[in-house]
Amino acid sequence: MRALLLILVLLGGTAQAQDFPSRPPRLVAGFSAGGTLDIVARLMAEGMSPLLGQRVVVENRPGANGMIAAEGVARGPADGYALLVCPMGTMTISPQLPGASLPIDPPKDLVPVANMIAAQHAMVVSAAAPWRSVEEVVAAARARPGAVSYATAGAGSGQQLSGAWLARLTGTEMTPIPYRGMAPAMPDIVAGRTSFAITNIGDVAGQVAGGELRLLAVASAGGSPLYPGAPLLGDAVPGFEVSGWIGLCGPRGLPRPVVARWASAVARALEDPGILARLREGGMTPRYEDAAGLARTMEADRAKWGRVIREADIRAE
Numbered sequence: 001m002r003a004l005l006l007i008l009v010l011l012g013g014t015a016q017a018q019d020f021p022s023r024p025p026r027l028v029a030g031f032s033a034g035g036t037l038d039i040v041a042r043l044m045a046e047g048m049s050p051l052l053g054q055r056v057v058v059e060n061r062p063g064a065n066g067m068i069a070a071e072g073v074a075r076g077p078a079d080g081y082a083l084l085v086c087p088m089g090t091m092t093i094s095p096q097l098p099g100a101s102l103p104i105d106p107p108k109d110l111v112p113v114a115n116m117i118a119a120q121h122a123m124v125v126s127a128a129a130p131w132r133s134v135e136e137v138v139a140a141a142r143a144r145p146g147a148v149s150y151a152t153a154g155a156g157s158g159q160q161l162s163g164a165w166l167a168r169l170t171g172t173e174m175t176p177i178p179y180r181g182m183a184p185a186m187p188d189i190v191a192g193r194t195s196f197a198i199t200n201i202g203d204v205a206g207q208v209a210g211g212e213l214r215l216l217a218v219a220s221a222g223g224s225p226l227y228p229g230a231p232l233l234g235d236a237v238p239g240f241e242v243s244g245w246i247g248l249c250g251p252r253g254l255p256r257p258v259v260a261r262w263a264s265a266v267a268r269a270l271e272d273p274g275i276l277a278r279l280r281e282g283g284m285t286p287r288y289e290d291a292a293g294l295a296r297t298m299e300a301d302r303a304k305w306g307r308v309i310r311e312a313d314i315r316a317e
Contacts, residue, residue, distance in 0.1 A: 020080055020257075020258050020261055021052055021053070021054045021080070021081065022054075023054065023081070024054045024055045024056065024057050025052070025054060025056055025057070025080065025081045025082070025083070026056070026057045026058070026059050026081065026082045026083070027041045027044070027045055027056060027057070027058050027059070027083055027084075027085050027248070028059050028061055028069045028072060028073050028082055028083065028084050028085065029041045029058060029059065029060050029061070029062075029069065029085045030061060030062060030063070030065070030066025030067070030068060030069030030070060030084070030085070030087075030090065031060070031062050031066060031153060031180070031181035031182070031183070032060060032062045032180055032181035032183045032184055033060050033183065034181075034183035035181045035182045035183040035200075035202075035203055036119065036182070036199075036200040036202035036203045036246070036282075036284065037066075037085055037087055037181075037246060038058070038060060038181075038183070039202060039282055039284075040085065040116060040117050040202070040246050040279070040284065041058045041085045042058050043275055043278055043279060044056075044116055044266065044269055044275070045057070045058050046275070047268075047269030047270075047272050047275040048265040048266065048268075048269045051264075051265045051268050051269060052261070052265050062180045062181050063180060064154060065089065065090065065094060065153055065154030065155055065156045065157045066086075066087065066089070066090040066094075066153075066154075066157075067090070067094065067102055067103060067104070067156075069084060069085075070084055070086070070090055070104060070106055070110065071103040071104050073110065073249070073250065073251055074104045074106075074109040074110050074251050074252070075104070075251070076251055077251070078250065078251040078252065078253035078254045078255070079254075079255075079258070080250060080254060080255070080258035080259075080261070080262065082250075082251075083113060083248045083249065083250045083262065084110060084248070084249045084250070085246060085247075085248060086106075086110065086112075086246070086247050086248065086249040087119075087158070087244060087245070087246050087247075088119070088158060088244035088245050088246075088301055089153070089156060089157045089158040089159075089161070089244070090106055090156075091106050091107065091110070091247075091249065091298055091301075091302075092298055092301040092302045092305050093156050093157070093158060093161055093305050093309070094106065094155070094156030094157075095107055095156075095302075096302065096305065096306050096309055097155065097156045097161075097309060097314065097315065097316050098309070098314075098315045098316065099155075099315045099316035100155050100156050100316040101316075102156075106249075107298070107302070108252070109251070109252055110249040110250065110251065110252065111249060111250055111251070111252055111254055111259075111291070112247060112248075112249055112291045112294035112295045112298060113247070113248040113249055113250050113254070113259050113262050113263060113266075113291055113294070114247060114248050114262060114263040114266040114267070114288065114289065114290055114291060114294060115245055115246075115247040115248075115287055115288060115289035115293065115294040115297060116245075116246055116247055116248065116266055116270065116286070116287065116288065117245060117246040117247075117279070117284050117285065117286060117287055118243065118244075118245055118284075118285040118286075118287035119200040119201070119202065119243065119244040119245055119246060119284065119285075120200070120201050120218060120219075120220040120223075120224040120226075120243055120283070120285065121158070121162065121198055121199060121200055121201065121218070121219040121220050121242045121243060121244065122198070122199070122201050122204065122215050122216075122217065122218050122219055122220075122224065122227070122230070122233075123137075123196060123197070123198045123215070123216045123217045123219055123233055124189065124196060124197055124199075124204045124207075124208065124213045124214065124215050124216065125137065125189070125192075125195065125196045125213065125214050125216060126189060126190055126191065126192040126212075126213065126214070127190075127211055127212055127213055127214050128192055129192055129195070129196075129214065131214075131216065132214075132216070133216060133217075133231070133236070134216050134217050134231070134233055134236035134237065135236055137195070137196060137216070138166075138170045138172060138236075138237070140195075141167070141170070141172035141173065141174050142170070142171075142172050145172065145173035146173050146174070146175050147175075148172075148174050148175070148195045148196070149174065149175040149176070149177050149194050149195045149196075150162075150163035150166075150174055150175070150176060150177065150194065150195060150196050150197060150198065151177050151179060151182065151185040151188065151189055151194045151196075151197040151199070152176050152177065152178050152179065152185075153178070153179060153180075153181050153182055153185075153199075154178050154179070154180070155178065155316035156316060158199070158200075158242065158244050159182065159197060159198060159199050160176055160178070160314075161242075161305065161308065161309070161314060162198035162199075162219065162242050163176055163196075163197075163198060164176065164312065164314045165240065165242075165308055165312050165314065166198065166237060166240060168312040168313070168314070169237050169238075169239060169240055169312075170237060174195075177194045182197065182199050182200070182203040182204075183203070185197060186203075186204075186207060189213065190207060190212045190213060196216075198219050198233075198242060200244065200283075200284075201218075201224055201226060201227075201283035201284075202282045202283045202284045204283075205226060205281075205282055205283035206282075215227060215230060216231070216233075217230060217231045217232060217233040217235075217236060218230045218231070218232055218233065219232075219233040219234075219240065219241065219242040219243075220241065220242060220243035221234065221241045221243065224283065225280070225285065226280075226283045245287060245297065247289070247294050248262060248266065250262075259291050263290045263291060266288060267288050267290075270286045270288050
């Protein structure tokens, strides 16, 4: 009887994978349209739709540093029809940040499906700003404590952690300015109302190319293929390094065959020359990992950023 039940379960899982999806699935993005996360979601939805045989729909649900979207997916049906476009901050930083009140526990309530993008970060200021280097920004912050500000995508975001960590390492006081994503922050950074941002290169590549923003340094170790000659922020501030990723996560209990179906679609979409070219033009580096690989990446980043949060005494805004 047990053997029969096991066979029925396996056959049911195989049938579920073969039938999935029978209607349009959704990628839920927790940030506003126009930012890196949204661009990645839409490009991958475009690439995966013909592979899945259904139009993949992108739904933007911004707010609370992506937690509104994360909670919606985590509390929804574990059937694979709604996946979270999950950035590093949501999965590895927010759950460890003292003072952050979260509606869910992302590492427990969401499971990895596949990684899609490695996100290099950079420090940018308005093209009209007087600063030409990281050192000049730090000097300005030291001269006028609290006057230099940095944009964040909310409490627990990689941008908040980056700005707070920079202030800690340089012994300065800088003011965080939260937004509902980096796309809404751009007008204030371009205008100089917010002093700087350390964020995904994909968030700012267009404005840098258009002359609206000045890139001071790449924050990721090894630099960025889009800006091969740019200074490294870690050279100006020893010990500073920020890089991230954007993957897909689903609610706990997601059937393994459905996870495998999505992961296969991600891998194949990232082999499409057109998708690859558009990602790279936007400053994004493809990085496929299956569910197990993304789980290992998450665990390593939780350990890394947990240490940074404790050592730098970083708290929710």
